[in-house]
Amino acid sequence: MRAALTVHKQVAIALWKLATPDSYRSVGNQFGVGKSTVGVPAMQVANAIIELLLSKVVTLGNVQVILDGFAAMGFPNCGGAIDGTHIPILGPDHQGSQYINRKGYFSMVLHALVDHKGRFTNINVGWPLKLRDARIFKNSGLFKWLQEGIYFPDQKITVGDVEMPIVILGDPAYPLMPWLMKPYTGTLDSSKELFNCRLSKCRMVVECAYGCLKGRWCSLLTRSDLSKTNIPIVIAACCVLHNLCESKGEMFMAGWEVEANRLATEYAQPDTRAVRRAQQEAVRIREL
Numbered sequence: 001m002r003a004a005l006t007v008h009k010q011v012a013i014a015l016w017k018l019a020t021p022d023s024y025r026s027v028g029n030q031f032g033v034g035k036s037t038v039g040v041p042a043m044q045v046a047n048a049i050i051e052l053l054l055s056k057v058v059t060l061g062n063v064q065v066i067l068d069g070f071a072a073m074g075f076p077n078c079g080g081a082i083d084g085t086h087i088p089i090l091g092p093d094h095q096g097s098q099y100i101n102r103k104g105y106f107s108m109v110l111h112a113l114v115d116h117k118g119r120f121t122n123i124n125v126g127w128p129l130k131l132r133d134a135r136i137f138k139n140s141g142l143f144k145w146l147q148e149g150i151y152f153p154d155q156k157i158t159v160g161d162v163e164m165p166i167v168i169l170g171d172p173a174y175p176l177m178p179w180l181m182k183p184y185t186g187t188l189d190s191s192k193e194l195f196n197c198r199l200s201k202c203r204m205v206v207e208c209a210y211g212c213l214k215g216r217w218c219s220l221l222t223r224s225d226l227s228k229t230n231i232p233i234v235i236a237a238c239c240v241l242h243n244l245c246e247s248k249g250e251m252f253m254a255g256w257e258v259e260a261n262r263l264a265t266e267y268a269q270p271d272t273r274a275v276r277r278a279q280q281e282a283v284r285i286r287e288l
Contacts, residue, residue: 014045069116118209160288221263
């Protein structure tokens with residue numbers, strides 16, 4: 001019984017809702033619409049972003065540029081860094097216990113692979129938290145593609161007397177694989193400390209990417225009241241928007257990080273559990 005919202009206004013409402021921790025009522029007041037009107041365009045825009053842009057924007061891109069970028073940072077033949085982050089949510093009506101993390105709040109895990117510039121090249125969101133980080137990763141399409149050697153080009157380098165494929169970098173929570181390097185733990189000599197330092201420096205890009213993602217799209221720092229099926233769509237849409245901002249050179253204001261850090265204190269990230277098992281070939285590659 002009233003004129004439909006223009007596409008421009010729908011997009012503006014969606015971006016505002018994603019970029020702020022504001023309530024539906026507050027966003028509605030900002031744009032002169034009812035609070036019940038805000039949720040519909042927000043989800044319509046998020047769905048459109050996933051349908052039209054996800055496969056074009058969250059993609060591997062030029063592998064050689066990525067390899068050169070990580071090589072300049074100190075790690076050879078590296079195609080990305082992987083990590084997970086917890087997005088707070090309201091407790092789902094069904095199977096809520098599956099989504100309680102070790103810090104005691106409900107959350108949904110986003111796993112992402114990023115390039116040397118902190119742009120997402122692969123994302124995985126929506127798994128229950130009762131699975132450990134490594135188990136979630138092993139159930140992902142990315143793990144299958146890396147294991148089969150079809151995600152990256154077959155571009156090996158020789159280290160000592162061992163061929164090293166293109167690798168990704170992870171923290172101790174991930175399994176050591178021929179294509180996944182992680183830091184040493186325990187007593188370290190100088191060479192292992194240097195290895196860890198180089199790996200950590202390169203792996204920081206994924207933590208910075210999450211910082212920028214949540215700094216721009218602060219709705220990811222407050223408990224989302226969306227349904228269990230809609231939350232992954234919104235998180236993925238924010239990842240697409242992050243890549244667009246990064247590729248266009250959009251400014252990231254210092255004040256956003258301050259606000260993000262303030263909001264993040266309420267929902268601290270759970271500690272990860274280290275995986276000890278490793279393939280012998282992966283151990284040899286890391287040693288060399």
